[in-house]
Amino acid sequence: MYIFRALKHRNYRLHFTGQAISLMGTWMQRIAVSWLVYRLTESAFILGLVSFVSLAPSLVLAPFIGNFVDRHNRYRIVLTTQFGLMLQAGALTLLILIGHYNVWWIGVLSFIQGVINTFDVTARQSLMVELVPEKADLPNAIALNSSAFNAARMLGPAVGGILLSNFGEAVCFGVNFVSFIAVLGSLFAMKLVERPVPRKQESAWQGLKEGFNYLRHSPHLSSLILLLGASSLLVIPYTTLLPVVAREMYNGDATIFSWFESAAGLGAMCGAIYMARLKAGANLRFRVMKAAGLFAFGILLLSFAAWLPIALISTMLAAMGMMVQNSSINTYIQTHAMPALRARAISYYIMAFQGIFPIGSLLIGALAQLWGIHYTLVFQGIAGALIALAFVIYIRQHITRRYIPVAD
Template identity: 50%
Template sequence: MKPSQLFRSLRSRNYRLYFTGQSISLIGTWMQRMAVSWLVYRLTHSSLMLGIVGFAGLIPSMLFSPYAGTLSDRHSRYKILLISQIASMIQSGVLAGLVLFKFYNITAIILLAIAQGIINAFDTTSRQSLMIDLIDNKEDLPNAIALNSSMVNLARLLGPAIAGVILSVFGEGICFLIDFLTFIAVIISLLMMRLQLLAPPKTDANIWEGLREGYVYLKQSPNIGAAIMMLGASGLFLMSFSTLTPVFAKEVFGGDAETYSWFASVTGLGALISAIYMAGLKPGKDLLKFIGIAAVVFGISVVLFSRVTSLPLALFFIMLSGAGMMGQIAATNTYVQTNVPGYMRGRMISYYAMAFQGTLPIGSLLTGLVAHHLGAPLTVCLQGTAGIICAGLFIWGIRRRRQAQAQKPTLEYSDIA
């Protein structure tokens, strides 16, 4: 595929601005995520505490995403996104201040994680549902989503690599300060956009009625529901295994912060490769089949990662897990956005966000709790096995529905005859 086709959505000025600003900001975001986990484990040496902090940072997505999705369908998604970015910048600045002034307080870290989780609930739904308004040619939407995933994972590759060096030399506080400064880029890019947005449809129904409408629509769309549920299962059993990567880095492989950064970076590399592949897909690809295959790859690679004792092999399998994870996430996002009407997009994205981020806190908490009793390797092996079972059930369910749909015309013809 020609580069012009691979990057075709960047021809849109607004999307180009968004892509540039987010590329810079997300490097800081991944630095912060890595630094928080390392800080918590350095201070507590507790797998359970890693799970608790992960739970605190992600549970707001499950609680607030449906409300945020309904809000984005009724108000300006652009304004919600701008406000959420400013709020994230403030949260990052407070975290940087606490650590730079040596105020090492786990309770404060947990409260700031909760605050960021609430902000992310509104940020994710507004950002994802705004995507289609940032591109000039609506046929470029799948490419824009895939490039967005590529951007996220390039940041996931670079952020931890930079953080690993900074953590070893300067400590966590500088990582948080850099994250604070990178928000300047995304805020400026948003302010430079020239958007012509349609006014949200006016309605007299209250916001809870909007939530109910979204739930009814989801029930009437079994394939969308199945894709979102599969993503939720991966969030619960598979994605949460990353909660224990500091334990693997330090206890299993006898490493340090740099070793931990390798895990995060190679995960990002695998995810980046997968996202670039998604960006080059031609229209008409069977995304549901792709979701199932990616979920199987994800589960198998997590099991293999948990069983190896060689660091190079572990890095290879965790890279493969990143590819499977991103393939599933990007394909689910594309399938949802290209198969729902505009007036329902925010609410469906909110369910997607709940599946993607909302199940992670429960998974992180359970992961930390089980690892506290069974150890990290066995816990991760059980997680991968559960993920493989869920992927198998998803593939079986899609095939069964398609077979029923294929037989339906024949049955109706027989009845008439």
């Protein structure tokens, strides 16, 4: 089938299978960490602070790591990082089982996870072109990755919510630890032709400047990264508030919270399927505009939803818009960036997404503590609409500048 065409590549098929299994455990761990932190503190601000700690390394390290990945074997980096993430999940499980845990230790382990993840995501995204040698299949592979991620986001919280309610956080962390066996097995089974790694002698700072200068002279890439950065600061952190939405707006427990996570996963899954069906040559920047508008609409609808089913539908729409927006930006960068600078371009994408997001989580968590959940969501919806409008204006001006005939 056309929608699954990237799976014809053996190495990508192994990667997809291993990641699909491992991501189920990842999402179980995510909701367990969020619920554990909120259960211990009952503070939206602390919830945002832990999210900040877990993703802050992406802001500081991502551009330097992009330079590192461009100069080293990406497959070996991914193998190392997956093993590191497995150990982190094992440490969390052990802490809960022996009963010696608090928000401090959760924050430390979340920070360690954030550092490893920054290496992992940059290397794994850059490795995609080696797993899918036919460039025409690359957008489909990226969309299928998003499908696996969001299918896990839909199913993982649902299963995790049941395990969390009945057995506690340790089981969720333990399942994530075991799930890494699948992804490590798939990596060992791959048969990759080792490509020569450039050994250009330059400092990390020189590599960082080269990547920045490349983006500065590539407005078609930098405009998308700026949009993503603004969205990560003001809009995407709505995901951090879902435990607060579940408890304060609907007097819910861990099960209700898992419904919101699953609704977000369902919406994102629909967006991923939509992206997987796109044919080569689709105008991705116009899809970014539409998706950003849908994202903002979903959050505004959620802020005024008085009935739980409407809130779940709103969450689904917001997640669908967010997924199509981010996946379109990711696909555009991977297919349009220069090969020699691809990892550095991707690292700025990661910085704009995962790096700015923790600052946004901290900001939005503080606003929720100060204003309450309703007004915070209204603010985020309006901010998302303004970001989408700004990008529409930029695209229209860009097209005008490009196509207006010049007088003789």
